[in-house]
Amino acid sequence: MEKESFNKKSRAIRRLVIWYKRNSAVTSIVDTAANSAVTASNVAGNVVSGAGSVVSTASNVAGNVAGNVVSSAESVVHTASSVVSNASSIAKNTLQPLVFDPLKRLQNNENLIDKEEATNSERIWIAVDGMGGDYAPVPILEGCLDAISRFPINIKFVGKIEKVKYEAEKVGLIDLLEKEIDNNRLELIDSGDPIGMNEEATAVRKRKNASINVAMDLVKTNKAKAVYSAGNSGALMASAIFRIGRLKGIERPAIGALFPTRDQTRPVLVLDVGANTDCKPSYLHQFALLGNVYAKDVLQIKKPRVGLLNIGEEECKGNDLSLKTFELLSNDKSFDFGGNCEGRDVLSGDFDVVVCDGFTGNILLKFLESVGGVLLDILRSELPRGRRGKVGSAFLKSNLLRIKKRLDHAEHGGALLLGVNGVCVIGHGSSKALSVVSALRLAHSAVNHNVMKNLNQLQNLQVLNS
DSSP states (O other), rough: OOHHHHHHHHHHHHHHHHHHHHHHHHHHHHHHHHHHHHHHHHHHHHHHHHHHHHHHHHHHHHHHHHHHHHHHHHHHHHHHHHHHHHHHHHHHHHHHHIIIIHHHHHHHHHHHHHHHHHSSSOOEEEEETTTTTTTTTTTHHHHHHHHHHHHSEEEEEEOOHHHHHHHHTTTTTTHHHHHHHHHHSSSEEEEOOOTTTSSSSGGGOOOOHHHHHHHHHHHHHSSSSSEEEEOOHHHHHHHHHHHOOOOOOOSSSSEEEEOOOOOOTOOOEEHHHHOOOOOOHHHHHHHHHHHHHHHHHTTTOOOOEEEEEEEEETTSSOOOOHHHHHHHHHHOTTOOOOOOOOOGGGTSSSSSSEEHHHHHHHHHHHHHHHHHHHHHHHHHHSOOHHHHHHHHHHHHHHHHHHHHHHHOGGTTTTEEEEBBSEEEEEEOOOHHHHHHHHHHHHHHHHHHTTHHHHHHHHSSGGGOOO
């Protein structure tokens, strides 16, 4: 299987290289098509202008003749407009298959390989807090049903069963829901109300029947291998600590989020992004250890490079927390510490894991979430107007969509809560179906790569026992 996958990748790369060698010819074809569109546009303008003159002259000659000439002129103008439209389509159809498709085919080959691996994996049960989130339960349920068909997972959907079925029937999901229940790929688990977004995290201790508590108990009793919730993140963390406990030697769990980099095949793991607003140097040291294991197991990076988020590269820079943490990380030889990471280096791909306190990390995360939309708005406003702008926009459409996809937080879906004794994925409160699918893919990947096994081995490190 590995050899076959490698051969597929190699063939795709060879095809891509051959295509780029022919790029000059492709560029010539595209330029010709674009010039054809511009020429057709000029012709159309001249025809319209000429048609106007003919109509005016014809009106002075005779009414009946004028009517015939107007009809003919309209036909000519319509034909010219069709020429412009056809030229634009030729330009678009010439450019997109030849320029964008080789890269797309290479990406599709990667996805095909992942799909084959997923198909051969054993299906695992994941507990989902179906009541958590701003729009629950419909988007959560929709994402779960989609994920079941995509990945080798089964879902234990936790929520108020009557409400879930009522909402599913309203949006036309009830038939698919019942079908997956009959196929034993989805199970509805009854619970109470969720912990609200504005409630204190400690509410999980009083409301044992809350949806997140019921979902977490499924992991505790080994009826599910992972848990996902788009509800109150503080409540999820509190429930995880109270019910499944922390890993031995880890003082505080951290939320780890994947950020895109220049190399879309190699994201960077940033932690903590919100679990601990006030941190000690020992916390950040433990975050580095957790992130190093995750990068090795799930991201499949042989020797992850760990960085400390700071205001400068020099080891003398930063506040007291940064200086003391730098010393701890430098003295730990169990991972590759690459030094301080400035804000501009987070997305550079120079680091595989970046550690920081939860206050800083949460600001960084929410700033990044806004970048994709703002960037696309700027690009749209800068594109030229008129026919040329429309042709240019058609050429750029595929690129813009891929840029948006890479920067869209919905594509990552959720963040892992690292440091607790189970796989827990936290979703954004505004998660829609796509975010849920991405989060469940992340949960499956963590379970499938046995990340918990290696995280549990951290307790054997001397630095956590000193």
